[in-house]
Amino acid sequence: MKKRNIKLVISLAFCGSLILSYVIGQGIKLDQNSKPGDNNAISSDFKLESVNKLVKSAPFEIVQKYESPVLERGSDGEWDSVDLLNPSVIEINGTYYNYYSGYNGEKWSTGLATSEDGISWEKYENNPILTLSEEGWDSNYIAANGSAVYFNNKIYYYYQGTDEEGFSQIGLATSDDGIGFTKQENTVLTCGVAGEWDGQATADPYVIEHNGKLYMYYLGMNDLGIQRLGVAVSVDGINWIKSVANPVMDIGVRGSFDENGLGEPSVYYEAPYFYMLYTGRNAQEVRNIGLAYSLDGINWYKNNYAGLIESQNNTWDSQVICDTTFLFNKEKDLLFVWYGGGDKAEPAQNLDGNVGLFTVDISQSRDMYNFNTKADWNVSKVSSEDVLRGSYTIEDGQAWVSDNISIDLTNDTNSDTIVISGYMPFQIYQAAGIENLKMAVYINSELVNERIFNSEEFFEFTIEKTDELKLMDNLNVCIITDKAVVPAQLGLGEDERRLAWVIKSILQN
Structure with a gap:
């Protein structure tokens, strides 16, 4: 019987997952028993918004995808000559700051480009601004693949690093002027214990501020090399608590664009919806991005089986679309999405990587004030x-x-x-x-x-x-x-x- 309701009548930009694939491919030891995640021992049952409902749709319409890259890799011999990927864009006083990752054939570093419109970019003349440390947790292969957020009157840049033993974890560097960064000595988000979903690696951080707290979405990898997505929360940007609901997103079913793994989450909030774009890897290592919706930032509904962007032959991004970052452009009333792309489906790098742009309409056609x-x-x-x-x-x-x-x-x-x-x-x-x-x-x-x-x-x-x-x-x-x-x-x-x-x-x- 149908129940009655009571009524009243009233008058990703290279893929960190690719990096992990590279680490495994090199036979580097990944034994979490010797690298306990002491600063992430606590987990908590939290939500970004208090709501018990799964949403299956939200406004999201791609308006324009730019044909050419908006930021290209450097010339032969430069620090970003092989791949330029993983954009992370923030806006300060009307200027866009793009913290991106560059690869020279040996190591990944972080560089800076600025723009007044988000389309035409100028690289900082003294790039890279963040490189490998001489020793420690980020002394080998990578100090990049990061996420920038303006917090406590500083730029916090969370990035991925590996040590000499190949352990991939997430650390923090801060800056007062957006150019000179000071690294924190220790990681801020380490691997879980052996056997857990993120027991072998943490990577691909993407950090947003919501209601005065920071939330980090990230990739975790287990002992079998399966890569999924989780989230952690922090009130100070340094001490993080992982969600007991992790992983909040799993790999796709067989035949889907993300059946081989997930990575590079990026999250944007336009009340009442959280939007997530993430990178998926299919069985042929071709990468595309997927779209997911949520009302609470924890429970997500995937919108794509085949990927969000239809691939086209003979384009600069025909084999790889990944590493997204969001920013709302008030002048155009559109969401700008920068992404990494390439024309080679390689497992780690050498993708001919550049950064592209597409715009999205997420307007809701309602009164946003009342x-x-x-x-x-x-x-x-x-x-x-x-x-x-x-x-x-x-x-x-x-x-x-x-x-x-x-x-x-x-x-x-x-x-x-x-x-x-x-x-x-x-x-x-x-x-x-x-x-x-x-x-x-x-x-x-x-x-x-x-x-x-x-x-x-x-x-x-x-x-x-x-x-x-x-x-x-x-x-x-x-x-x-x-x-x-x-x-x-x-x-x-x-x-x-x-x-x-x-x-x-x-x-x-």
């Missing part, structure tokens, strides 16, 4: 339930919500208040013998309003924006009640949803 149940959600590319996490389907211009809801709004800097309106159906609480209920409103994790309900009523909260809030780009509004009910358990129909109250709107005025 939430209103009376809006025309039929014209939106997204569902109201995805936008307001913890809410249910809008019915008759209103929507039930659970006891923990949240939404990310683009801040209207010209508005002075946030107004939350809804209806408290206290009769269902009385049926459960509940005498009162407390509601708390948080904005960017700060408590801004509390109220006790003990009767049925329409309500409206008006919250004054502080000067600090007015300066922020985004507002996270979270509303928590200390109680909720399941109508079916009270004999009020067959609705088994967890219901707290009915929302009308969250508006910036």
Whole structure:
């Protein structure tokens, strides 16, 4: 029998995975028993957003793929003459900084290029800016394949290194000016213990800041050489805690573009969706990128079986498309995606690697500043339930919500208040013998309003924006009640949803 819902009538850029393939191919010893991951012994059950739902689609349309590379490898004899891959792009004061990886036939190093538009790039004259150490964890073969993020008024560059024994792990270098980098002496994300999914290597870091914390998506390899993806969290950028849910993404089924392994994750958040592009390797070592969606940053839905980009013969990137990095271009209102590409399907390097660019439309066709149940959600590319996490389907211009809801709004800097309106159906609480209920409103994790309900009523909260809030780009509004009910358990129909109250709107005025 179909259950009824209770209603109220209310008026990757070279592939780090390639590097690991190279290490194994050279017969370098990988024995984790002699390299315990002491600083990663702790794991935690965390999510980037509190939501228990798997999303299977989100707006993502490739608008333009540039025919030629936007950043090319150097001339014979230069430090990046064989391959130039793995872009990591950030924007500071209107200038794009691209920290990319270059290979000279013997070792990988990190260089810098800058741009005003993300298309035309100028290499730094004193490249490379990061090279192998004389000794230690990054003294052999590679000090590159990194991810840059602006954090604590510095550039944090997380990169892959290997030592003389061939252990691949992730370390950190920081910079005040974007050019001169100081390396941390020790790694920040080491391998797991022997037998674990990442017990033999960690590589391919990609770091994002979300709600004041850093999250690192990375490749892990086990004793059998299987490469999958995981995530770790940090509050200071140095001490990291791995997720107990790892690996968060597994290899594809037989015949898929990623059946041989995954690598080079890159993640971008456009509320309410997390987008991941990642590199997949098929049985012939041809590489392509895949697309996955998530609402919480942990549970991902793969969108591709054959890969995102259709391969074409006789192009500079016909055999390898990998190593993506995201940045939103406000002027064009498009997501810029830089990637590494090549025309040789080699297992490690010598790909004729260069960096390319394609643009993506992720617009949602909705009001990004407000939430209103009376809006025309039929014209939106997204569902109201995805936008307001913890809410249910809008019915008759209103929507039930659970006891923990949240939404990310683009801040209207010209508005002075946030107004939350809804209806408290206290009769269902009385049926459960509940005498009162407390509601708390948080904005960017700060408590801004509390109220006790003990009767049925329409309500409206008006919250004054502080000067600090007015300066922020985004507002996270979270509303928590200390109680909720399941109508079916009270004999009020067959609705088994967890219901707290009915929302009308969250508006910036």
